[in-house]
Amino acid sequence: MAVQISPSILSADFARLAEAAAAVPNADWLHVDVMDNHFVPNLTLGLPVVESLLRATSTPLDCHLMIEDPDRWAPAYAEAGVGSVTIHAEASKAPVRTLRQIRAAGARAGFALNPATPIEPYEDLLGEIDMLLLMTVEPGFGGQKFLDVVLPKIRRARALIDKHGGQIWLQVDGGVSEQTIERCAEAGADVFVAGNAVYGADDPARAVDGLRSLADK
Numbered sequence: 473m474a475v476q477i478s479p480s481i482l483s484a485d486f487a488r489l490a491e492a493a494a495a496v497p498n499a500d501w502l503h504v505d506v507m508d509n510h511f512v513p514n515l516t517l518g519l520p521v522v523e524s525l526l527r528a529t530s531t532p533l534d535c536h537l538m539i540e541d542p543d544r545w546a547p548a549y550a551e552a553g554v555g556s557v558t559i560h561a562e563a564s565k566a567p568v569r570t571l572r573q574i575r576a577a578g579a580r581a582g583f584a585l586n587p588a589t590p591i592e593p594y595e596d597l598l599g600e601i602d603m604l605l606l607m608t609v610e611p612g613f614g615g616q617k618f619l620d621v622v623l624p625k626i627r628r629a630r631a632l633i634d635k636h637g638g639q640i641w642l643q644v645d646g647g648v649s650e651q652t653i654e655r656c657a658e659a660g661a662d663v664f665v666a667g668n669a670v671y672g673a674d675d676p677a678r679a680v681d682g683l684r685s686l687a688d689k
């Protein structure tokens with residue numbers, strides 16, 4: 473599958489989100505980190521801001537829910553019209569139901585694993601998932617250091633996805649930069665979230681192109 477880049481607006485100016493979206497017209501997605509200060513020790517934004525962003529950009533939104541009760545909220549994000557909704561394995565109490573509700577509302581269903589959460593217990597869920605997100609930092613903040621310890625899991629996930637034979641995208645999120653993206657791509661990731669590496673750059677659109685060409689080798 474072609475490489476996709478999803479800039480994380482967590483590293484943008486929250487008072488200028490429309491400009492942040494417009495700054496990366498070459499992005500495949502805009503990654504929106506929803507944090508509730510319970511699942512992770514940080515608080516960002518919720519559905520009203522996502523609804524405003526939907527009106528402000530034509531780039532599809534990739535909503536990553538780092539919240540304690542994704543089963544309660546995920547369907548509403550899908551119904552609002554975002555392109556992809558990702559729930560965390562560690563937070564969802566009914567992932568099969570919630571993933572199905574996301575799909576039924578017309579969005580892609582994403583399933584995220586923290587660095588220490590193994591993939592193997594979820595193998596039987598692959599048929600319910602459109603995108604597997606492997607966190608390459610502990611979730612909660614942008615600008616953290618990439619965790620190499622996750623690389624073997626990216627390889628195992630790629631093998632499981634290929635064995636499954638479905639069209640599941642494999643996303644990595646956290647510390648993805650020009651220094652780390654090639655290792656992720658080599659391990660089998662194909663969708664790359666990047667916050668600091670895009671919005672910390674002088675020219676965010678150029679940073680997107682740079683990341684894409686490094687991952688696309």
Ligand code: DX5
Binds near residue numbers: 536612613648666
């Ligand atoms: C962290 C978020 C990430 C974050 C990535 O919990 O899920 O999406 O924005 O930021 P960088 O790329 O700066 O590590």
Ligand code: ZN
Binds near residue numbers: 503505665
């Ligand atoms: Zn994220």
